[in-house]
Amino acid sequence: MRRAKKRxxxxxxxxxxxxxxxxxxxALIFYPAVLAxxxxxxxxxxxxxVTALSLSNYQAFFKDRILVANLLFTFQVTLTAVALxxxxxxxxxxxxxxxxxxxxxxxxxxxxxxxxxxxxxxxFALIQFLGSHGMLDSLLHAFGFTGFRTPYLQPxxxxxALVWESIPFTVLVLTAGLRQVEDAVVESARDxxxxxxxxxxxxxxxxxxxxxxxxxxxxxxxxxxxxTIPYLLGPAQPMMMGVSMQQTFNNYQDRVGALTQAxxxxxxxxxxxxxxxxxxxxxRKERA
Amino acid sequence: MPVKSSVFKxxxxxxxREGLSVVLIVALFTIIIGPMLTVVLWAFADxxxxxxxVPTQWGTxxxxxxxxxxxxxxxxxxxxxxxxxxxxxSAVICLPASYAFAxxxxxxxxxxxxxxxxxxxxxxxxxxxxxxxVFYRLNLIGTIPGVILIQIVxxxxxxxxxxxxxxxxxxxxxxEAALDVGASRVRVFLQVTLPLVLPSLSAAVLLTFxxxxxxxxxxxxxxxxxxxxMAVLMYSIINSQIIVQYGAIISFILWLPSLILLTFAQxxxxxxxxxxxxxx
Numbered sequence: 001m002r003r004a005k006k007r008x009x010x011x012x013x014x015x016x017x018x019x020x021x022x023x024x025x026x027a028l029i030f031y032p033a034v035l036a037x038x039x040x041x042x043x044x045x046x047x048x049x050v051t052a053l054s055l056s057n058y059q060a061f062f063k064d065r066i067l068v069a070n071l072l073f074t075f076q077v078t079l080t081a082v083a084l085x086x087x088x089x090x091x092x093x094x095x096x097x098x099x100x101x102x103x104x105x106x107x108x109x110x111x112x113x114x115x116x117x118x119x120x121x122x123x124f125a126l127i128q129f130l131g132s133h134g135m136l137d138s139l140l141h142a143f144g145f146t147g148f149r150t151p152y153l154q155p156x157x158x159x160x161a162l163v164w165e166s167i168p169f170t171v172l173v174l175t176a177g178l179r180q181v182e183d184a185v186v187e188s189a190r191d192x193x194x195x196x197x198x199x200x201x202x203x204x205x206x207x208x209x210x211x212x213x214x215x216x217x218x219x220x221x222x223x224x225x226x227x228t229i230p231y232l233l234g235p236a237q238p239m240m241m242g243v244s245m246q247q248t249f250n251n252y253q254d255r256v257g258a259l260t261q262a263x264x265x266x267x268x269x270x271x272x273x274x275x276x277x278x279x280x281x282x283x284r285k286e287r288a
Numbered sequence: 289m290p291v292k293s294s295v296f297k298x299x300x301x302x303x304x305r306e307g308l309s310v311v312l313i314v315a316l317f318t319i320i321i322g323p324m325l326t327v328v329l330w331a332f333a334d335x336x337x338x339x340x341x342v343p344t345q346w347g348t349x350x351x352x353x354x355x356x357x358x359x360x361x362x363x364x365x366x367x368x369x370x371x372x373x374x375x376x377x378s379a380v381i382c383l384p385a386s387y388a389f390a391x392x393x394x395x396x397x398x399x400x401x402x403x404x405x406x407x408x409x410x411x412x413x414x415x416x417x418x419x420x421x422v423f424y425r426l427n428l429i430g431t432i433p434g435v436i437l438i439q440i441v442x443x444x445x446x447x448x449x450x451x452x453x454x455x456x457x458x459x460x461x462x463x464e465a466a467l468d469v470g471a472s473r474v475r476v477f478l479q480v481t482l483p484l485v486l487p488s489l490s491a492a493v494l495l496t497f498x499x500x501x502x503x504x505x506x507x508x509x510x511x512x513x514x515x516x517x518m519a520v521l522m523y524s525i526i527n528s529q530i531i532v533q534y535g536a537i538i539s540f541i542l543w544l545p546s547l548i549l550l551t552f553a554q555x556x557x558x559x560x561x562x563x564x565x566x567x568x
Contacts, residue, residue, distance in 0.1 A: 113550070141338075
C-alpha cells in the first residue's frame with residue numbers, strides 16, 4: 001500500500017469526497033434506527049409526564065395476540081420462502097454453472113426476468129395469473145383439471161410471489177459462487193469416483209458457502225421486511241410485519257406502536273444482518 | 289454399423305442434454321413469463337371470459353379511457369421527474385465518493401465502504417417507518433423533498449459499490465503509461481480511466497433510474513397523501529380493481545422502461561455488475 005507521503009492533504013480530499021454519502025447514510029439509516037430505539041424505550045409517565053426507561057411498549061406488543069400472530073406468521077413465511085428459494089435456486093445455479101447447452105443462456109434470461117418486474121406490477125400480474133378464473137385456472141381447465149383453488153389472499157400466494165421475486169438474486173449469487181470452484185477440482189473428484197451428490201455436498205457447497213450465506217441473509221432480511229407483496233396478495237389476517245407496521249402507522253396514526261414493531265424486526269434481522277456484513281467483509285479480505 | 293450407432297449415440301446424448309434445457313425453459317416460461325403475458329393480453333382485450341386462454345374479443349377500447357385518467361396524467365410526469373432527480377443527485381453524491389474509495393488512501397476507508405452494506409442489513413419497511421417518523425417531525429411527510437430523500441437511501445449501495453469495483457478494476461499501468469508520455473492528470477482521467485469504467489457507471493446509473501422509477505414503498509409511506517407516483521398509484525388500482533384493463537394497461541406502460549433494461553441484462557451479468565450491487 002502506498003502511503004500518502006508526497007501529498008499530505010490527500011486523505012483529506014478522500015474524506016471530502018465521501019462525506020456526503022456517509023452523512024446521508026448516517027442521517028437516514030443510523031439516526032432513524034437509533035431514534036426508534038430511544039423513542040420506544042423511553043416512555044413518558046401518564047401522570048407526571050416524566051420520561052423513564054421502560055419496556056412497556058414491548059410488553060404491550062407481546063401481550064397483543066394479533067401482533068404476536070403477525071410476528072409468527074412473518075417467521076413462517078420467511079422460513080418457508082427462503083427454504084423454497086434454496087430448493088429452486090441451487091438446481092438452477094448448478095445447471096447454469098455446468099450446462100454446456102446452447103439453450104443455457106435462454107434459461108439464464110428467464111431466471112433473471114423477475115429482476116425487471118417491479119413489485120407492484122408483479123402483484124397485479126400474479127392476481128390475474130393465479131386468481132380464481134385467472135390464466136392458470138384456464139390453463140388447468142384446458143387440460144381437464146377443475147377444482148383449482150386460488151392462492152390469492154392466502155399465505156401460499158404471498159410465498160409464491162416472494163419466491164418469484166427473489167429467484168434472480170438467489171440464482172445470480174449462487175451461480176457466481178459456483179463459478180469460483182474450478183472445473184479441475186470437480187473433475188478430479190469425479191475421477192476418484194465421487195457421484196454428483198457427493199460432489200455437491202463435499203466440494204461445491206463448502207467451496208461456495210460464502211455465496212450461500214449471502215443469499216440466505218439477504219433473502220431473510222428482504223422477505224422479513226417485505227411490504228408490497230404481502231399487502232397486495234396476502235390475507236387480511238394474519239399480516240406480515242411490514243403490513244402490520246404500515247397499518248399501525250397510517251391507519252391508527254400510532255407512531256410509537258409502529259416504531260416498536262420496526263425495532264422488533266430490526267433486532268431479529270440484526271443477527272442475520274451482522275452475519276451478512278461479516279461474510280462480505282471476510283470475502284473481500286480473502287480476495288485482497 | 290459402428291458409425292451409425294455412434295451418430296445415434298451422439299444424437300440421443302444431445303437430445304438428453306438439450307432435453308433438460310427444454311424442460312427448464314418450458315417450466316420457467318410458464319411460471320415466470322406467464323403472469324406478465326397475462327397482463328399484456330389483458331391490456332389488449334376488450335372482453336375476456338373464463339376459461340378462454342386468450343381474450344374473447346381483442347381490442348384497445350380501454351386505452352383512451354385509461355390514458356385520460358387524471359391521476360395517471362399527474363403521476364407519470366411526477367414519477368419520471370423524481371427518478372431523474374434522484375438518479376442525478378445520487379450520481380453527483382456517490383460517483384466522486386466511489387472514486388475516492390477506489391483510489392485514495394485515508395484511515396477507515398475499508399470500514400466506511402463496508403458500512404454502506406447497512407442499507408441491505410436493515411429490514412426495508414421497518415427502516416422506512418423509522419425514517420417516516422423522523423420526517424414527520426421535520427414536516428417532510430407528503431412533500432417531494434421527503435420522497436427524494438427516502439429514495440436516495442435505496443440507491444447508495446448500488447451507486448457506490450458498482451463504480452468502486454469498476455475504478456479498482458482499471459489497470460493502473462495504462463494510466464501511468466499515459467502520464468509518462470506527458471498527458472495531464474485530467475486528460476488521463478477523461479481519455480483512459482473514464483472509457484474503461486463507463487460501462488459499469490452506465491449500468492449503475494441505469495439500474496438506479498429504473499429501480500427509483502418503480503420504488504413504491506418509501507414513496508407510499510412518505511409521499512401520501514400529496515405525492516402519488518405511478519408505482520404508488522398501482523396500490524390503489526389493485527385494491528379497487530373494478531376493471532382489469534385499467535390496471536393491465538397502466539402496468540404495461542409502467543413496465544416498458546424495465547423491458548428496455550432487460551435487453552441490456554446479459555451485458556450486466558457478464559460484467560458481474562449486478563452482483564457487485566449486493567456486495568458479493
